[in-house]
Amino acid sequence: MKKELWRNLPGSKESEQIQMIISDSTVRRLSQYYRTLSHLAESQVEMVSSELLSRHIGVTAAQVRKDLSYFGTFGRRGLGYRVRELQKEVANILGINRIWNVALIGVGNIGRALLDYDQFRIQGFHIVIAFDNDPQKIGKSFHGVEILDVATIPQVLPEKGVEIGIIAVPARAAQSVLDLLVQGKVKGVLNFAPINLNAPQGVFVRHQNLTIELEALSFSITNPYWVK
């Protein structure tokens, strides 16, 4: 009784165009399931129930089962899920069963911290090249990663097989950097600049805004009765 998502293939007939959208919340939880499954696998745990998995993440067991059900049937009724098997399945779903080449733009304090951040490499995201517009930095290397002129982005990215860009430049420069990344044919961008960016259809942009989170904390502390 396998149920799977159908791609909205270009050539498919009207009647087959069942467009299924996976919510951002589900994707983010999948990433957390993957991390938990990795820990369990390291601890030699063989089987796991949706109940146990859910407690590690802080959601309900039904939520875990529902999330997984969008992609297939991975468990055994009465038994649970095989840890290593499910870990592999989730990696396939997330597309992290491979190496992603990443470019970093902006080698300021945040950029340097990211270059230094082992976790990216461990998870298969390899920063293979960096860019800056500061002549002092261009031509140098940081943590074994070469720093080039931002102007060369469109040319260099395809050569290096880069598909993901990380923007760590000031807000005023972020949109023009994004435009260069688009010229360089990246498919996804992680933006640390606190500004909304316009990307063409098909280029995915996600935002990581450090002050939003602090301000949200400030709100919760200031108005404790207005939050869960």
Added chain:
Amino acid sequence: MKKELWRNLPGSKESEQIQMIISDSTVRRLSQYYRTLSHLAESQVEMVSSELLSRHIGVTAAQVRKDLSYFGTFGRRGLGYRVRELQKEVANILGINRIWNVALIGVGNIGRALLDYDQFRIQGFHIVIAFDNDPQKIGKSFHGVEILDVATIPQVLPEKGVEIGIIAVPARAAQSVLDLLVQGKVKGVLNFAPINLNAPQGVFVRHQNLTIELEALSFSITNPYWVK
């Protein structure tokens, strides 16, 4: 016809206990409205419509008006909102009309980047003290911020007037650091460690997970038909 949220005050009668919950999405958008309003104010713009504000953030105008309506009536029909007035109101709502003293725990690569990150100070979040468990670092200073032994957290935080903690330690140490912060009577925590944390009622914890965002990007690129 002013409508405002009522606090669920401890002494209030049953019938008055109208518990209004503000969603996380609304709070995060408020933070973005504030940033946009600040830019507009710097540019000497006097009035702004919900339509214009919405386009800066990438939401609908109705969404902007609905978000603001939870807290009062700030606009003039036919005219829009006064930029500086609304900016102040949003600052009050978010609780950022003041200085927050912040403690940083973990002076590794991420921690150092945060110490170095001007934006926090500009937005009124002052990192006044840092902690680590590395004897090499304890006693030193970084960017004018003293680094103390994590063991002293419960004692030092009240002395320094710290209400917010930032956890930038490895996952395995994060829960014990949180427990120390709770002893030190912090009210909110921003956690960079990729692990779920258990906090007592009344202590707010938010997570900033850098790899979740990259993995979500990987999902979007790998399955473009399954996302918006």
Added chain:
DNA sequence: AATTGTGAACCTCTTCACAGCT
């Protein structure tokens, strides 16, 4: 004429509850 504030409609996500396997 322009724009807000807001109930109602709509849509999306989460939880419930139970049939179906192991």
Added chain:
DNA sequence: AGCTGTGAAGAGGTTCACAATT
């Protein structure tokens, strides 16, 4: 007996559409 997979119900968040106001 235990646990998954899932349709249906429920809860929550967003958009619509229009009366009210400047």
